[in-house]
Amino acid sequence: MTTVTFPSADWFDRLAAAMDAAPERYRKLGPLDLTLVPRIVMPDGRVRTFALLFQGFRCVSVAEVPDTSRARGPHPVMLEGDYDAWREMIENIRTHGAADLQHTLNFLTLPDWPLRIVPLDDAGGQLDADRFYRYIESLQEFFNEAARIETRMAA
């Protein structure tokens, strides 16, 4: 298994491939209809933005986009935070095999810090943000796939 760098489209692609490789596990968790937009603020101030399109039981596309306005797909919801918070979450998942009590997606986003959820479409608004909670088990499982991905941190 080759090492991939976080953050990169390749890294998120690996998560998507891991999801594809376990269709029964994700089918049991339930379907999704969401565009998750991870936005990572790097230590030097640069921003890396990705668009992950979840449809049914799969992450059907992964793309790096110049900014959140270019994230195409239904129900776009941004998951934003500093690189350090992302790195800590990923390292925690890799150490424990899954997020521990203090590193679940809900734990990290509920206080709006160190990560936060922001709906990107005015019409969908909070209704789109609520999809993040509707699919929280699937999304947590998706990020827990990081435990099995050889990851080189970019900074």
Place this chain on the structure above:
Amino acid sequence: MTTQRSETLERVLDHISDMRSGKFDLRWMHANPDGWGTRAQPSALGLTLSDINIGKYGVIPEYGSKYGSMAPRGCEIPPDMPSLGTYDIDDRGTVWSDNCAELYEEAIARQWSSARDIPWDRLQELPDDIERAVCQLCTQLTEVEFIAGDLPAKWLWRINADFHEVKLFLASQVFDEARHMDVFRKRALANGGGLLAASPGSEHVLRVILEAPNYTVASSLMHILAEGFVLTLFRSGEFLAPTEVEKKIFRLCMQDEARHVGYGTMHLKRFLLEHPERTEEVHQILDVGEEAMLSLFMEPTGIEPRLILAGGGVDRMMEGMMRTAFLYQKQVREYLHRLHVAGLDRSTRCRMPIELPQ
């Protein structure tokens, strides 16, 4: 002694006699000709309710069938169809939401078992004050959760059969709430503690919801206000969970609750689109509901266990207050935002303060 045969029995016996002599009716085989030849195609999720909403079967009428029967939408209804006189909530605007079919399918796909899907074997002995706080929180949730089952059940049987997607979704919600009631009760009784105190304040709030004068205002109170608040409560429950067991419980309940809030938001949106003249009616019930909700939020049996969990112990409740105040703000902000999506602006009318007094 012979029993006199009723008219019904006579008719049945005549029919059996006809069939024995090879006389069959078979008119039903040629009923509903414009509905015949339908070939719904499964989507990526399988054959969903949305997939079969094609042709005449997918027309959601402005008013449900006037027959007041259980006849399925899109079938042929014989002229002598009797009305049962019960399915009288027949105005699309008062029940429909554009996402109810999707939410129903999602609910069915995301069912879980409180017996099997919670890692009960990972319960740990907790400090006494933390266990008591968890048990009180579970007592309150056991008490309040099934109101969101009782309320839809109260109205469900009156909803016209032409809006079957709504009925199916509400049925799934009743079952979700049953599971919430059972999982919180199980948690309270599983780790050396038990149920603690019921809350008179909760009963007052639940009464407002149960006695709402019609389905739409009841739904606004329950699906958007109450369940929206409980959704954030579940999120904070996951956040504060002392073990993987509570973490899992709250995450699974969170998913369910978010579906209910999603229905309520889109239902209110549809209602306000079709009945803008009734906007004030919704405002007025929320005036009452918000005050009741605030009162419930501040009940000692509700807030104090959360302060203990947020602070990390009964001697650190003051530290818990800051976190809890933040969560309260989030609850109110998200609630107002959902109403905004539905087309109702309560930013200047909301009876709950945006921030708690310091």
